[in-house]
Amino acid sequence: GLLSAGGSFKLSYYNEYKSYLRAALMKLLTSVSVVIFLLIQDSNASRSIECGDMNLSSDVEQLHDAMSGWGTDEDTLIEILTRRCYNDRLAIAREYTRKYDPDEDNDLWDDIKKDTSGDFRASLKPLVMPEAQFLAEEMYYAMKGMGTDENSLINTLMLILGSEHAVLEGVKRYYRDMYDEELVERIPGDTNDEPTFRDFLIVMINRPDFGKGDVNTSLVQEDYDKYLSEYIQNKKINYIIGLLAARSLPHIKALREFYYQKEKKELEIALAEITGHHTEEALTSFITLATDPIYYMADELRISMEGSGTDEELLLRVICTRADKDLALIKDMYKDMTERSLRDDVDDETSGYFRKVLLNLIN
Numbered sequence: 001g002l003l004s005a006g007g008s009f010k011l012s013y014y015n016e017y018k019s020y021l022r023a024a025l026m027k028l029l030t031s032v033s034v035v036i037f038l039l040i041q042d043s044n045a046s047r048s049i050e051c052g053d054m055n056l057s058s059d060v061e062q063l064h065d066a067m068s069g070w071g072t073d074e075d076t077l078i079e080i081l082t083r084r085c086y087n088d089r090l091a092i093a094r095e096y097t098r099k100y101d102p103d104e105d106n107d108l109w110d111d112i113k114k115d116t117s118g119d120f121r122a123s124l125k126p127l128v129m130p131e132a133q134f135l136a137e138e139m140y141y142a143m144k145g146m147g148t149d150e151n152s153l154i155n156t157l158m159l160i161l162g163s164e165h166a167v168l169e170g171v172k173r174y175y176r177d178m179y180d181e182e183l184v185e186r187i188p189g190d191t192n193d194e195p196t197f198r199d200f201l202i203v204m205i206n207r208p209d210f211g212k213g214d215v216n217t218s219l220v221q222e223d224y225d226k227y228l229s230e231y232i233q234n235k236k237i238n239y240i241i242g243l244l245a246a247r248s249l250p251h252i253k254a255l256r257e258f259y260y261q262k263e264k265k266e267l268e269i270a271l272a273e274i275t276g277h278h279t280e281e282a283l284t285s286f287i288t289l290a291t292d293p294i295y296y297m298a299d300e301l302r303i304s305m306e307g308s309g310t311d312e313e314l315l316l317r318v319i320c321t322r323a324d325k326d327l328a329l330i331k332d333m334y335k336d337m338t339e340r341s342l343r344d345d346v347d348d349e350t351s352g353y354f355r356k357v358l359l360n361l362i363n
Contacts, residue, residue: 051085072115081127082360086324119354126320132170165209197278203245213248252290298333310349323361
């Protein structure tokens, strides 16, 4: 959140014009006697890509031409799809289907699948479909086959819970429509070896809509006094999961801070002492998301590129779903965390057209 009177301010320019912005805002406050809140660390930061600055018909035609005839013009696919905002990309996909596949037997993604492959194909997928549909497919593939990719399952769920509630409802709807089963019905069969992890997934998928998620300090204290402290002491894991699922992210952040004031111990550490394996990872991820979503996203990017090899799926999932939301803040956090730029690390860890897609989104 950057709020200003008149005009728009791109978050990506903030560091360069920090002093100027502060001076201008102070002058504005004095001259017109209004109150402006400058919330630099808000996880719902202004989008860095302006919507509407495109020629819809031209973009659709260029995409079609890029995949017609012999060969594929990958650069055109990348340039158009990475230089348009989320809503404009969806408009392009709809118009593409209307113009070239009126019977809806195929759509833009179907044509891209035919003309691309590997990581490059995967990188274009979240750019041409609704976020909820992409994340529903990510949940499906994390549980497909003989085993479950618990790390992907946890990260995808955090991306869902870190978005507006409509995304969570959309994921459940798309999952039901695409796979002919409810998302929660799929989960027990893949996590029976760890019941508390299974319960975490199910109750979090069924979280209610908390709206703005205002914090009631009396309820925070009550949660600690009556529930959380006793649940942790007696290792009532399912009760803890149920409590956290029934509270908004801002409330959980306040509860974590209150717990530290009383216990002089981080809530994550206390939970780690009574849980383990995927339940511990899921609870820690959720509390981190509630406490500082920018930190959570930056840390997931760090994890995707640390050590030998790169987790391309995790890297792609975070960058593509946050590119139109708060990636500018995530880049700053990543640099504070690693003392390296996200751009440079992605440049070093990836290659080819996949690298070009990610770098365009980062830039």
